Amino acid sequence: MGRSLKAEVKVTIQGKILNPNREKRHKLNVVLEKYRKAVKFFASFKIRDKTLLQEKAYKEARMRFGLSSTLTQTARDKAVELVKENEGREFHVHRVSIRVNYRAFKLVKRDTKLTPYWLYLQLDGEGAWYPVQFGKRQEEMIEDALVEDEWSLQQVELVKRGGEWYAYFTLEKPFKGYKPQTAIGIDLGKRNLATVVALVNDKPVKGTFFRSSKIKEVRHKYFNIRKKLQEKRRLDVVRRLRGKERRIVNHELHVISKKIVEYAKQFPSPVIVMERLTGIRENFERGKKLNRRFHSLPFRKLQSMIEYKAKLEDINVIYINPKNTSRTCHRCGHVTRADRREYRCPKCGMIYNRDLNASINIARALTRGTGRGSVNGPKGR
Incomplete structure (x- = not known):
């Protein structure tokens, strides 16, 4: 692998806006309503190019919705992203959050009892300060961004959820500039949640399996509990249990x-290679019970966590086309269906673990250029 990869690392840090007063909360709600209308207006043109959409609709959007130039531009960008992601299908904007770029916000540290972190937002004619609270790990990242020159704050997404407001900060820093030497292939599946292998001199070494059994047990347990509670109409308890279940699953995903x-990190200049997950769930139909267990596996969440942690270590992540990675013999390249836990190649006679075979093919998709892929991660948060 002789090529250099993406030039920067981007991570997102979540903070909670603490109890904004009535005036500030009203301002956020008003701007959110205008912003969503602006995104819907821009999206109605079904244009996938920002420059062209700017020419067609920017001036009218400014006049219609009364947003600042900065917010109007980010609403335009959001609309382009939605049009591309939905590929002509209808979509709703009720989940759209407010994106504020570096020109209209700043985060500072103050010596206050409520919280040391304060976010200044220029949402309309007058700016306002909002107190923000971070978790321990997020606080360490924000400290690095505020104190060191390595990280920079690029944008903040203002998200309203359950009547509360949250701020998602995008931090960016350059990669250290190494050229990748070792491809780390990761296959995701229903039995082994993740199967990982490194290619050293094009040979697979240290294949490792991370089972999905614990997550499936948790999902199954809470599914049965919720079913009984729903029969008794105890929806309040059901909601609390969902939060507990989510925390248990997220902890397991963090560990994995x-x-x-x-x-x-064991290997020189690693690059992690994973499949784009488009269609993975649609291709699995094995009966109602097995379908439910498979669809409960949080593949995208795991990919996002891997990417996030990898970038903090200056390890790049590449997503490749998943076509035939599980059906191709990594030894001879023959393509056949793999119905069992072992992959049996009818051409060269190789018998190999099915998931390990797929992870080797995923790694080789990068090293051999058979699926150059992209650095774009899983869609959605």
Whole structure:
């Protein structure tokens, strides 16, 4: 692998806006309503190019919605993203958040009892300060961004959820500039949530499996509990249980993703290679019970956590086309269907673990240029 990869690392840090007063909350709500209308207006043109959409609709959007130039531009960008993601299908903007770029916000640290972190937002004619609270890990990242020159704050997404407001900060820093030497292929599946292998001199070494059994057990347990509670109409308890279930699953995903990144760090100049997950769920039909268990596996969430932790270690992540990665013999390249836990090649006679075979093909899609892929991660948060 002789080519250099993406020039910067981007990560997102979540903070909670603490109890804004009535005036500030009203301002956020008014801007959110205008912003969503602007995004819907821009999206109605179904234009996928920002420059062309700017020429067609920017002036009218400014007049219609009364947003600042900065917010009007980010609404335009959001609309382009939605049009591209939905590929002509209808979509709703009720989940759209307010994107504010670096020109209209700043985050500073103050010596206050409520919180040391204060966010200044220029949403309309007058700016306002909002207190923000971070978790321990997020606080460490924000400290690095505020104190060191390595990280820079690029934008903040203002998200309204359950009546509360949250701020998602995008931090950016340059990669250290190494050229990748070791491809780390990761296959995701229903039995082994993740199968990981490194290619050293084009040979697979240290294949490692991370089972999905614990997550499936948790999902199954809480599914049965919720079913009984719903029959008794105890919806309040059902909501609390969902939060508990989510925390247990997220903890397991954090453990697995951390171990995967630690695995990658063993090798010189690693680059992690994963499949774009488009269609993975649609291709699995094995009966109602098995379908439910498979669809409960949080593949995209795991990919996002792996990517996030990898970027913090200056390890790049590439997504490749998933076509035939599980059906191709990594030894001879023959393509056949793999119905069992073992991959059996009818051409060269190789018998190999099915998931390990797929992870080797995923890694080789990068090293051999058979699926150059992109650095774009899973869609959605």
